[in-house]
Amino acid sequence: MKSIANFILFILFTTAFANSAIAYQQETQAKRNVVFVLLDDLRYDGMGFLQEELQTPNIDELAANGVHFPNAVVTSSLCSPSRATILTGMTTRNHKIVDNNNSSEAGLTFFPSYLQDAGYQTGYFGKWHMGSHSDMPRDGFDKWVSFSGQGAYYPQDMIPPALAKKGVVNQLNVDGNSVGQKGYITDELTDYALNWLEHDVDKKKPFFLYLSHKAVHSDATPAKRHEGQYKEVDFKLPDSAVVTEKDAKNKPMWVHNQRNSWHGADFFYASDRKMQTYLKSYYATLSAVDDSLGEIVQFLKKNNLYENTMVVFYSDNGFMIGDHGLIDKRNAYEGSVRVPLVISAPGLLPKGVTNNSLVRNLDLAPTFLELAGAKQPAQFEGKSFLPVATGQVSESNWQSPDFVYEYYWEWSFPMTPTTFAIRQGDLKYIQYHGVWDIEELYDLGVDPQERTNLIRDDSYTEKLLPLRTALYQALRSSDSNKPSVPFNARLSEGVNLRNKNGLKAAPFPAWWLVEPNRRDKYMGLFPDTPLKLKKQRNNEMYFPFMESNYQ
Numbered sequence: 001m002k003s004i005a006n007f008i009l010f011i012l013f014t015t016a017f018a019n020s021a022i023a024y025q026q027e028t029q030a031k032r033n034v035v036f037v038l039l040d041d042l043r044y045d046g047m048g049f050l051q052e053e054l055q056t057p058n059i060d061e062l063a064a065n066g067v068h069f070p071n072a073v074v075t076s077s078l079c080s081p082s083r084a085t086i087l088t089g090m091t092t093r094n095h096k097i098v099d100n101n102n103s104s105e106a107g108l109t110f111f112p113s114y115l116q117d118a119g120y121q122t123g124y125f126g127k128w129h130m131g132s133h134s135d136m137p138r139d140g141f142d143k144w145v146s147f148s149g150q151g152a153y154y155p156q157d158m159i160p161p162a163l164a165k166k167g168v169v170n171q172l173n174v175d176g177n178s179v180g181q182k183g184y185i186t187d188e189l190t191d192y193a194l195n196w197l198e199h200d201v202d203k204k205k206p207f208f209l210y211l212s213h214k215a216v217h218s219d220a221t222p223a224k225r226h227e228g229q230y231k232e233v234d235f236k237l238p239d240s241a242v243v244t245e246k247d248a249k250n251k252p253m254w255v256h257n258q259r260n261s262w263h264g265a266d267f268f269y270a271s272d273r274k275m276q277t278y279l280k281s282y283y284a285t286l287s288a289v290d291d292s293l294g295e296i297v298q299f300l301k302k303n304n305l306y307e308n309t310m311v312v313f314y315s316d317n318g319f320m321i322g323d324h325g326l327i328d329k330r331n332a333y334e335g336s337v338r339v340p341l342v343i344s345a346p347g348l349l350p351k352g353v354t355n356n357s358l359v360r361n362l363d364l365a366p367t368f369l370e371l372a373g374a375k376q377p378a379q380f381e382g383k384s385f386l387p388v389a390t391g392q393v394s395e396s397n398w399q400s401p402d403f404v405y406e407y408y409w410e411w412s413f414p415m416t417p418t419t420f421a422i423r424q425g426d427l428k429y430i431q432y433h434g435v436w437d438i439e440e441l442y443d444l445g446v447d448p449q450e451r452t453n454l455i456r457d458d459s460y461t462e463k464l465l466p467l468r469t470a471l472y473q474a475l476r477s478s479d480s481n482k483p484s485v486p487f488n489a490r491l492s493e494g495v496n497l498r499n500k501n502g503l504k505a506a507p508f509p510a511w512w513l514v515e516p517n518r519r520d521k522y523m524g525l526f527p528d529t530p531l532k533l534k535k536q537r538n539n540e541m542y543f544p545f546m547e548s549n550y551q
């Protein structure tokens with residue numbers, strides 16, 4: 001009897017052991033690694049498989065092996081607010097990183113913390129540029145390589161000549177320690193990331209690699225090996241880059257006025273540059289990112305990790321290349337809010353497919369957590385799009401949430417007003433806050449370039465009014481149940497009339513009217529001090545951090 005009992009115990013023990021071993025194996029195999037490649041300011045169509053002039057073989061390869069989402073959008077088209085939305089899974093009105101000057105990250109939890117709880121090893125490499133200007137390691141990451149603010153393409157960029165001569169270089173923060181930047185930033189971040197994968201990551205556990213490039217943010221500076229890559233190329237600019245008389249009447253006044261400003265095509269970053277010239281640097285700068293992607297995929301393949309790794313290629317916001325006479329981002333137009341999104345995940349996602357579902361930056365954190373099998377925290381506001389990405393739910397059956405857009409006016413670039421917008425189906429309604437101007441309504445189904453503002457078209461009135469209401473309802477923040485900028489629902493255009501024979505619109509102040517390419521063009525970004533104001537009024541240069549060294 002005893003031996004039978006022992007035998008049964010033995011069977012029970014070994015079965016339990018075998019089951020737990022299988023469970024462990026399933027768990028470790030089921031949890032897919034993620035490589036999240038985040039770009040800064042890459043336009044939605046800035047990829048070779050969408051523009052034949054562009055050379056991005058590795059991005060194209062990723063698309064051929066995965067899914068391209070042409071309707072990927074961001075709920076705020078500005079670096080810090082969008083990065084905060086990606087990291088927290090919350091909208092700008094709720095995470096409250098409302099502009100690039102906001103320095104509080106208090107109370108926010110970044111999604112990689114939840115991945116750590118789910119057994120992931122997490123590494124952050126690159127540009128943080130969100131909230132606090134500190135470059136110190138943040139919660140949620142086992143490995144940290146970053147820098148404060150915008151960082152620099154090359155080790156001595158922006159270092160005053162006197163200090164550069166002494167060998168002073170820009171600094172990275174590596175796990176809390178200051179380490180000098182040695183080379184071209186895209187290559188250096190890639191080396192740090194690959195080094196982490198190779199030496200620090202336990203290959204038996206899943207990992208999440210967050211590779212956040214400085215590229216291709218202005219002023220885009222290519223790696224030496226890519227200089228002149230597009231010398232002979234003429235890039236196609238959007239049709240709306242040629243602004244007609246009709247467009248000028250159709251669009252808000254601020255759009256017309258912005259054309260001759262830092263973010264306008266006519267006074268490109270306060271210079272006389274042309275977009276065609278800028279794009280040669282912009283896309284040559286993308287090439288090092290393409291090299292980086294190639295190196296990472298090669299590493300994954302060589303180490304038998306590729307089949308179990310999702311690779312995501314994304315940008316924190318879009319980039320306008322003259323659309324409506326404007327450049328850069330911030331507003332709610334398509335070139336600003338649309339971003340590139342390509343995802344490959346062998347065996348999980350289909351290959352070489354275009355998925356037209358509308359997916360927002362808000363939906364990334366829920367998607368990553370679903371992939372990791374982790375519970376969605378209560379503060380997340382997005383919806384995982386994994387079911388439609390894998391094809392488990394068909395595109396036609398997928399319910400994309402409304403696309404609600406918010407941008408909050410910031411003093412440093414005051415030419416774009418606070419902007420709220422909502423897209424339902426093909427209709428996009430845009431309103432502005434705190435500026436005396438018109439609203440906009442576009443039917444993207446028939447007018448994808450947003451050339452015809454339908455705000456005064458009677459045949460759309462029945463659709464416009466519910467959109468205004470839906471936008472107001474959607475903008476309520478979670479803590480107060482009211483819009484984050486205190487204001488009441490918009491019920492009409494307001495009282496806007498002027499005497500047609502009366503006083504014309506005021507001109508801009510005389511001291512704003514200057515020649516292009518001034519060396520002091522950045523001074524408006526530095527906080528006022530008595531010394532700065534004195535120098536500014538005397539047309540003298542002022543740099544706050546290195547005043548005595550700058551010559």
Ligand SMILES: [Ca+2]
Binds near residue numbers: 041078316317
């Ligand atoms: Ca950006």
